[in-house]
Amino acid sequence: MLLILFQKTVIGFISVSNINITPDIVLIALMVISVREGRLSGSLYGFFAGMLLDLISGSFLGLSALCYSVTSFIAGNFNTENKKYLTKYYFILIVLFGAIVSNLIYFIFYFQGSPIELSRVILNFVLTSATYTALLSIFYIAIPHRKKIERGFAGES
Amino acid sequence: MKKIGQLILNIKDYLILSVLIVFSLSFIFSNDNSQIRFLRGVAVMMFGTVQSGLSSIPNVFDLQQENNILRENNIRLSNENSNLREAKLENIRLTKLLQFKQATNLNLTSARIVNKSVVQMRNTITLNVGEADSVYVNMPVITDDGLVGKIVSTSKNFSVAQILINKDMRVTVKVQRTRVDGILYYDGVSDLFVKNIPKNSDVNVGDILITSEYSNIYPPGIPVGIITETGNLDNLFKKVVVSPLIDFSDLENVFVMKFLSSQERYLLEKTFQTPGK
Numbered sequence: 001m002l003l004i005l006f007q008k009t010v011i012g013f014i015s016v017s018n019i020n021i022t023p024d025i026v027l028i029a030l031m032v033i034s035v036r037e038g039r040l041s042g043s044l045y046g047f048f049a050g051m052l053l054d055l056i057s058g059s060f061l062g063l064s065a066l067c068y069s070v071t072s073f074i075a076g077n078f079n080t081e082n083k084k085y086l087t088k089y090y091f092i093l094i095v096l097f098g099a100i101v102s103n104l105i106y107f108i109f110y111f112q113g114s115p116i117e118l119s120r121v122i123l124n125f126v127l128t129s130a131t132y133t134a135l136l137s138i139f140y141i142a143i144p145h146r147k148k149i150e151r152g153f154a155g156e157s
Numbered sequence: 158m159k160k161i162g163q164l165i166l167n168i169k170d171y172l173i174l175s176v177l178i179v180f181s182l183s184f185i186f187s188n189d190n191s192q193i194r195f196l197r198g199v200a201v202m203m204f205g206t207v208q209s210g211l212s213s214i215p216n217v218f219d220l221q222q223e224n225n226i227l228r229e230n231n232i233r234l235s236n237e238n239s240n241l242r243e244a245k246l247e248n249i250r251l252t253k254l255l256q257f258k259q260a261t262n263l264n265l266t267s268a269r270i271v272n273k274s275v276v277q278m279r280n281t282i283t284l285n286v287g288e289a290d291s292v293y294v295n296m297p298v299i300t301d302d303g304l305v306g307k308i309v310s311t312s313k314n315f316s317v318a319q320i321l322i323n324k325d326m327r328v329t330v331k332v333q334r335t336r337v338d339g340i341l342y343y344d345g346v347s348d349l350f351v352k353n354i355p356k357n358s359d360v361n362v363g364d365i366l367i368t369s370e371y372s373n374i375y376p377p378g379i380p381v382g383i384i385t386e387t388g389n390l391d392n393l394f395k396k397v398v399v400s401p402l403i404d405f406s407d408l409e410n411v412f413v414m415k416f417l418s419s420q421e422r423y424l425l426e427k428t429f430q431t432p433g434k
Contacts, residue, residue, distance in 0.1 A: 040170045047177045051184075062184025069177040073170070109185070 003029050004052050021128045023136040026053060027102055030072045031095050032140065035085050039076025046072030063109050071102040088141065095137040099130035247409075254410055257301030263376075264415035266290055268298075271315070275405045278324045278345040282306070286413060287314040295374050297414040303380035303402035304328070304368060305411050316413070321349060321381070321401050329369040330381050335359040338369055341381060341399060349382055351397040356389055360397060373418045373426065 007026045026049055034042025050065030057064070075098050078085040085094060103126040111121050165172065258265050268290075272283035286292045288311050298305040298318045306320035319326050324345040331338045337358045339351035354360055364384045370377035386398035 038170075040173060043170075043174050043177055047181065050181070054184075060185050062181040065184065066178060066181035069174065069181065073174045076170075 004049060004056070007053065016132070021125070021132055023132040024099060024102070024129065025133075025136065027068065027071065027099055027133055028095055028137045028140060030068055031075045031091070031098050031137075032086065034072040034075035035078045035091070035094060036083060037076070038079040039073045042072030042076040043069040046070075060109065063106060066109075067102040067105045070105060071098045074098065074101060091141055092134050092137050096130055096134035099133040100126060103129050250410055253301055254412065258412065263412075265299075265412040266292060266415060268292075268316075268411050268413055270409055270411065273320075273405070273408070275320075275322065280320050280322045280405070281309070282318050282320055282408070282411070284308075284316045284318060284411065284413065285314070287312050287316050289313050290413075291415065292316050292413050293417065295417065297375045297379070297416055298411050299379060299414060300403060300408070300411050303382070304375065305403055305405075305408070307374055308413065318411075318413075320405060321403070322405060328375065328381060329372040330366040331369040332358075332360055332384075333365040333367045333380075334361075335364070338371065339366075339397065341366065349399040349401060351384075351399055352394065354395045354397055356393060356395050358395060360384065360387055360395060362387060366399060373422065376414070376416050 003026050007022075007024065030042060030046050030049060033045050037045075046068030047065045050068035051062070053064045053068075054061045075094055078090075078094055085091060104122070107121050107125045108118075254267060258267070266286055268284040268286040270282045271285050274280045274282075282298075282305070284292070284298070292308060292311055294308050294311060296308045298307060298320075304321065306318045306323070306326065308316050309319045310317040321328070321341070322343050324343055326341075326343055328341040329338065330341045330351060335358070337354055337360055339354040341349055341351050343349055351366065362384050366381045366384065368375040368377055368379040368381060380402050382399035382401045384397055385400045386396075388396040390396050
């Protein structure tokens with residue numbers, strides 16, 4: 001809940017470009033939960049986080065829920081005993097992939113019926129936003145004592 | 158039955174995901190539902206309260222972009238302001254010239270100075286009027302303040318005028334107050350002088366000089382300059398220093414007088430080799 005509020009308020013201040021590209025910290029948190037807890041928990045967390053986000057953002061209700069639940073489900077497949085995908089650069093790649101999938105679903109729905117070409121949507125919105133999110137996930141890798149944070153994420157979301 | 162239960166257990170993740178997707182899609186397609194709208198309204202109101210508290214915090218990237226836009230606007234407005242100021246000054250000048258043109262009976266053609274030199278020994282100005290505008294050699298160039306010079310060369314659309322501060326320039330003048338005649342010339346350095354004024358002439362500082370009727374080029378009565386200094390030379394004449402009435406450094410618009418002296422008079426004077434100017 002805190003992360004969602006953070007996403008919709010503070011994250012807006014680090015938006016870049018004139019189309020307001022922002023990183024998705026909720027997605028990063030969901031990727032952590034999914035890789036740690038598995039696809040079932042991940043998709044459930046994703047669904048409820050997305051619903052909450054949609055409610056306060058005023059966008060299509062259910063759209064973020066759809067994106068997050070599908071993305072978290074996919075990320076949940078990287079759940080292993082030793083949690084090796086939560087370490088080093090694997091995690092950044094998972095976030096990048098997850099963000100691409102999530103943004104792709106989101107923006108395809110979002111721009112449906114508008115004259116903007118799909119290639120432009122992918123280039124200007126999907127890839128830029130996903131890259132920004134993946135770059136921000138470096139901070140998670142760099143933070144020591146991540147386990148506490150992971151537990152925090154699970155509790156807050 | 159046990160097998161079915163086992164199968165469902167195996168695919169429970171997929172089943173739950175499917176249910177979540179169905180829920181999400183059903184929400185997406187029922188966005189206009191009044192209950193959802195109400196729910197969203199409540200959520201937005203609550204969230205809006207939080208967000209409004211944070212609205213005073215600036216976005217670093219937005220500030221940078223805004224700063225760039227403001228800088229661009231500033232440059233554009235400065236430029237616009239400068240153009241407007243320029244237009245205003247031009248308007249004042251042209252209005253003054255227009256008033257002069259309307260007040261005088263002289264046949265005048267207005268011209269803009271497109272090039273000029275004012276710091277050399279032989280200074281000239283280039284005008285944007287030429288033979289196509291019926292401008293010819295020896296036509297006087299004036300402003301509402303007084304005499305500027307004369308046309309010395311023309312092309313179809315341009316002409317060059319010799320101005321008072323040109324070493325080759327000679328103008329027959331007279332003191333307006335006392336009608337004493339003399340010849341105005343430029344020393345090539347800084348000052349205009351009037352020569353051939355006898356020592357006993359009544360000439361004082363502040364007297365206005367006008368063109369004389371003896372001139373073969375300029376019509377009589379055009380103001381030329383003001384006497385700023387007088388003194389005696391070693392010979393029979395006075396030293397008379399003159400300041401032009403025109404400030405050549407900021408001169409931009411002039412009139413060419415459609416005045417050509419009588420050809421008959423010119424030829425007659427030439428026959429007797431009389432000094433013409």
